[in-house]
Amino acid sequence: MAVRKVLSQRDLINMFCRSCNMLFRVKCASEMKTVRSLANQTAAGERDPAPLFFNSNVQQLLKKLTRMDLRTIFRTKRYGAPLKAPEYKFMTTEELDAVMKGAEEKAEKKLQMPPVIKARSEEPEVLSSDYELQGHSEAKFIFTDITFGSSDRERIMVVRDTNGVLRKATREERYRMNETYFPQPGRSIRMPHMFEKEYLERLLDQRSYEFVLDRACLQFEPDDPMYQDVTATTYEAVDRAQHYSALRSTRHFGPFAFHLAWNRSIDSLLLDLIQTDRLDEAVALIQLYHIVNPEARSVSANFEPGLEHKFIQAYVESDSKKRNVLELALQANEELHKQRAETEAGILRAHGNT
Amino acid sequence: MFYKLMLFWLHNPQVGELTLIGAVPAEALWKGVTSVSNAGRKRGRGKGVGKKIAKNLNRGQIIGVGKDNIIWPGLTVPVIRGRELVQQQKLPEDPEREKKLIKLRDDMGHFRPLKLSPIERGWSGTKMPGRSIGPPDPVGEETFEGFDTKVLELKSVFNMEGNMGRRRQISAFVVTGNKNGSAGIALGKAAEAKVALRKAKNRAGQKLLYIEIFNNHTVYHDFFCQFGKTKIFVTKKPEGYGLVCHRAIKTSCEVIGIKDLYAKVEGPTNLQHIVKAFLIGLLQQKTHQMLAEEKKLHVVEFRKENDYFPTVVASPPICRKQAQVKPYEVMDYTQYALGDRVFLRKKKEPPFFTKLPSWENYLKKAQYTRNRNKVKVSLLAEYGQVQSFYAEKYPECVQGYRRPQETVAE
Numbered sequence A: 001m002a003v004r005k006v007l008s009q010r011d012l013i014n015m016f017c018r019s020c021n022m023l024f025r026v027k028c029a030s031e032m033k034t035v036r037s038l039a040n041q042t043a044a045g046e047r048d049p050a051p052l053f054f055n056s057n058v059q060q061l062l063k064k065l066t067r068m069d070l071r072t073i074f075r076t077k078r079y080g081a082p083l084k085a086p087e088y089k090f091m092t093t094e095e096l097d098a099v100m101k102g103a104e105e106k107a108e109k110k111l112q113m114p115p116v117i118k119a120r121s122e123e124p125e126v127l128s129s130d131y132e133l134q135g136h137s138e139a140k141f142i143f144t145d146i147t148f149g150s151s152d153r154e155r156i157m158v159v160r161d162t163n164g165v166l167r168k169a170t171r172e173e174r175y176r177m178n179e180t181y182f183p184q185p186g187r188s189i190r191m192p193h194m195f196e197k198e199y200l201e202r203l204l205d206q207r208s209y210e211f212v213l214d215r216a217c218l219q220f221e222p223d224d225p226m227y228q229d230v231t232a233t234t235y236e237a238v239d240r241a242q243h244y245s246a247l248r249s250t251r252h253f254g255p256f257a258f259h260l261a262w263n264r265s266i267d268s269l270l271l272d273l274i275q276t277d278r279l280d281e282a283v284a285l286i287q288l289y290h291i292v293n294p295e296a297r298s299v300s301a302n303f304e305p306g307l308e309h310k311f312i313q314a315y316v317e318s319d320s321k322k323r324n325v326l327e328l329a330l331q332a333n334e335e336l337h338k339q340r341a342e343t344e345a346g347i348l349r350a351h352g353n354t
Numbered sequence B: 001m002f003y004k005l006m007l008f009w010l011h012n013p014q015v016g017e018l019t020l021i022g023a024v025p026a027e028a029l030w031k032g033v034t035s036v037s038n039a040g041r042k043r044g045r046g047k048g049v050g051k052k053i054a055k056n057l058n059r060g061q062i063i064g065v066g067k068d069n070i071i072w073p074g075l076t077v078p079v080i081r082g083r084e085l086v087q088q089q090k091l092p093e094d095p096e097r098e099k100k101l102i103k104l105r106d107d108m109g110h111f112r113p114l115k116l117s118p119i120e121r122g123w124s125g126t127k128m129p130g131r132s133i134g135p136p137d138p139v140g141e142e143t144f145e146g147f148d149t150k151v152l153e154l155k156s157v158f159n160m161e162g163n164m165g166r167r168r169q170i171s172a173f174v175v176t177g178n179k180n181g182s183a184g185i186a187l188g189k190a191a192e193a194k195v196a197l198r199k200a201k202n203r204a205g206q207k208l209l210y211i212e213i214f215n216n217h218t219v220y221h222d223f224f225c226q227f228g229k230t231k232i233f234v235t236k237k238p239e240g241y242g243l244v245c246h247r248a249i250k251t252s253c254e255v256i257g258i259k260d261l262y263a264k265v266e267g268p269t270n271l272q273h274i275v276k277a278f279l280i281g282l283l284q285q286k287t288h289q290m291l292a293e294e295k296k297l298h299v300v301e302f303r304k305e306n307d308y309f310p311t312v313v314a315s316p317p318i319c320r321k322q323a324q325v326k327p328y329e330v331m332d333y334t335q336y337a338l339g340d341r342v343f344l345r346k347k348k349e350p351p352f353f354t355k356l357p358s359w360e361n362y363l364k365k366a367q368y369t370r371n372r373n374k375v376k377v378s379l380l381a382e383y384g385q386v387q388s389f390y391a392e393k394y395p396e397c398v399q400g401y402r403r404p405q406e407t408v409a410e
Helices: A009-031 A038-045 A056-066 A093-110 A171-181 A197-205 A209-219 A225-241 A253-262 A267-275 A279-292 A308-318 A323-350 B026-034 B038-042 B095-107 B193-206 B247-256 B271-283 B288-295 B333-337 B357-369 B372-383
Strands: A087-091 A126-129 A141-144 A157-160 A165-168 B008-012 B017-021 B148-161 B165-177 B182-190 B223-227 B230-236 B261-266 B298-302 B311-314
Touching: A056 A253, A056 A279, A087 A093, A087 B288, A087 B333, A093 B298, A141 A171, A157 A171, A197 A209, A197 A225, A209 A225, A225 A253, A253 A279, A267 A279, A267 A308, A267 A323, A279 A308, A308 A323, B148 B193, B148 B247, B148 B271, B165 B193, B165 B247, B165 B271, B182 B193, B182 B247, B182 B271, B223 B271, B230 B271, B247 B261, B247 B271, B288 B298, B288 B311, B288 B333
Parallel strands: none
Antiparallel strands: A087 B298, A126 A165, A141 A157, A157 A165, B008 B017, B148 B165, B165 B182, B223 B230, B230 B261, B298 B311
C-alpha cells in the first residue's frame, strides 16, 4: 500500500495534535444543532437519487427547466475586487458569432449542476483488529497517502484507533485530512457559522439563496448530510416564498426542481409556470415528476405535442395537492390561448388569408 | 528696521532717575513692528500686515485694581480720608469685574480669518479657485437651470497704456456646466474681482459645448490631447475610481458630469492651457457608433464583472467580411482610438531601501507576522474574539485574560 508514513518526531507530534483537533471537531459537530431533524434524513436516505438524477432524460428535463438565459448567467457580479475598465474589440460578424458560441459553451459549463446523491454512511470499513496494540497511544493515528495524482475522494486514508483497530477513515476524518494537506481556496476546516440555523434563516429571509447554495457547494462534499440539510432548507424556503426567479438560470435550479419532484411538492412551481404561460416547462416538470415517482397515478398519461393542457390536467386531477388553484390557473390559461388563436385568425382574415 | 527701535536708557547719577533718549510713542513702536515699508509692500512683503491680530488687553484695567479687591492708599484711594489715615485693606472679591473685562474684550471683535464650510471651500483656504459661484445669469427667458460655475483661476493682470500707465485688472477663468455633458469655459477681466467673476460666468454660459459621456460616468476611450506644449494623457476608468488628475481637470469634470478618469499632464502646467487641451480632447472623442461606422466592424464590450460576456455596443449598417480586413490594419481598440499613439507607462522602480541588507533582515524578522491579520479575522468570525481553540480548556490563553485574585483567608 502506498502509504506515506511520516516518522520524524516533530511530525508525529503534529499528527498527534491534528488528531486532537479532529476529535474536538467531531465532538463539536455532534453537539451542533442541525438544521433539520434526523428523521427526515433517514427517510430520504432509503432511496438513492443518484441514478435518477444522472439519467440523461432527467438531465435534459432539468436543463429545460433551468431556462438558459445568457443575460442572467453573465449578470454583473461583484466580489469586492476593484473594478476594471471594460475591454473593447473590433469584430466582424463571423468573429462575433464565434465569440457568442464560446460564451454559450461557457454558460453551459457554468450551469453544470451540483450532483444530487445519497448521504454517505458513517460506518467505516475495518481492515484489521490488532487488539495487542490497545493503548499504544492516547490519540489515534491517521495515515494519509499524499502521493501526487489521486483525487480527494480516492485518496487512501487509514486510521489506527487507540483500541488497536485499523480502519478506513470516516467522512469527517477524510474531509479534515484533505483540507490539511490539500486545502481548497475558500473552504474552511470548521463549518462557517452561516450554516447554523439562526444565521441561515436570516440569510434566507434576505433572499440570499444563491449565495448560500454556492457557499454550500464550496464548503461541503455533496454526500455530506450537512450539505443536504442546508440545500434542502434553502430549496424549501425558495418554494415557500415562490422566488423561483432567484434560482432560474443558475446551476442550482436543476437540483432544486429535482428536490421538488423527489419530495412530491411541484405544485407551487407548476402554478408559477402555468401563470407565466410556460407550458412546455410545465410539461417537462410533470414528466420529471413521473420519472422520479413511477408509482404516481397519472404516470400512464402520455404527452402529445399540442395537447399540453390535457397532459397537465391529468396530473392536476390525480396527483396534485393544490387541485383547485391549479385547475383555475389552467382554465384561465386555456382561455388565454383560445383568445389568442381567435385574434390570430381574425388578423389573417383581415389580411384576406382564410 | 531694528536700529530705529533701539532705545537708549541712560542713568543720570546726579538726578537719580532714568532718562529716555530718542523716545518714541507706543503707537509708533507697534507700527514699526507690525507694518511694512511701501517699498517692501511692492516687493510682496508683509502680506498679513494690517490685520488686527491681537486684542489690547490693557483696556478696562487700572493699575492697582486687580482680581483681589485690595485698597492701596496712595494708589487707588487717597491716603487721608477726612482726618483719618486710610489703611491697606482687602475687600470681598467683586465677581462682576472679571465678567465686565471679558465682555469688553469680546466687544473688540474676533479677528479670526473667514472660515468656509468644507462644502463651499475651494482648492485652498478661502481663495476663490475651485469655489462654486452659481449658475450664469438668465438671458431673457433662458435660465441656466441645473448649471453650476466653478472658478478655475483668479489673478491680477497688468496692462501698460499710453495715457493711463500700468493698469491693474483681475482676470477670472471659470467653467460652467450642468453635470450632464453641457459645459463652457470663459475668461473675464475687470477692475474688481466680483465683476470679473460675473463677466466670466455669463460668458461661459454663452459658450456651451456638448460633451459625450460614456455610461454617465467616464470618457469613451483613452485619448491624448494637446494645447501649446501642454500634453494630457487621459485614461478611461471603471465606476468608483474617481477623478485622479490635475485639480483644474477635476473641477472641470465635476461640472461636465464625468466621474471617473485618470489624466496625466505633461509639459507646462499653465492652467488655461490644461483646461483648453482637456476640452479639445473631450470634443475629439469618438463614440462607439462612430468607431463602428469608421471601421465597418462591430464594437464588442467585455467586462470582467460579467465574466467577459461579449456585448455588442455598436454595429455598422454593413459589416465588413473577414477577407476585407487588411492584415496591417490597426485592430486594437485603444491603439486605434489613440491614433496609433502609445502611452509610455514607466515601470515603477522598487524603493531604494529594498536593496539594503537591513530590508532582508526586516523581511526575515517580520515573516512570522505575515498571516496575522487573516488569522485574526478568521478567529473573530469563529469565536467573536481573538482566542485560541484551546480557550475552552485553558482560559488563560484568551486575549485580555486576568487571573482571578485569590481571597485571603482572615
